Amino acid sequence: MANARVMNMSEETKRTADNFVELINELFGTTEELANSTRPMNEGEWLNISKNLMKLHQFKDRFMTNVVVVEQVQRHQRGRVLNRKKKTREEKLTDTDMMTCPKCLGVLTIRHYREKHSKAGYVSKLRLFQKQFKTKAKKKPT
Numbered sequence: 001m002a003n004a005r006v007m008n009m010s011e012e013t014k015r016t017a018d019n020f021v022e023l024i025n026e027l028f029g030t031t032e033e034l035a036n037s038t039r040p041m042n043e044g045e046w047l048n049i050s051k052n053l054m055k056l057h058q059f060k061d062r063f064m065t066n067v068v069v070v071e072q073v074q075r076h077q078r079g080r081v082l083n084r085k086k087k088t089r090e091e092k093l094t095d096t097d098m099m100t101c102p103k104c105l106g107v108l109t110i111r112h113y114r115e116k117h118s119k120a121g122y123v124s125k126l127r128l129f130q131k132q133f134k135t136k137a138k139k140k141p142t
Contacts, residue, residue, distance in 0.1 A: 020059060027052045 030049055034041055063069060092098045092107045099110050101117060108117060 023052055023055055023059065027056070 027049070030045065030052070034045065064073075087095070089107055093100065097109055097111070098107055099113060100107055101113060106117075
């Protein structure tokens, strides 16, 4: 093993990983012993397996409360939106979540209108930006 990879991890992460591997190996070892055995399981073995399963469950609970893991699970559950088609103005106006701004006549979500668009000065800044954009587009190169 000349090309062994060295992983950079903190002591706490290494300790947690070692505890997890030890727990899994112990569970698999006990299960293998019982599968190869002809005798029934005794009470001590039952308690040992139950204790290891409880530790594994606690490990899962601790792992699933990690913020990064929770965000990854939620992102996976939401899934990807593939081939999103842009809605036309008519389709947007038929949607109950959309509305037309009375000042600039733009179609936007009701939530966006309430939170940002209707605030003082936003529409006037938008109009100023649109005017600047139109004047730049109208200039012809000489």
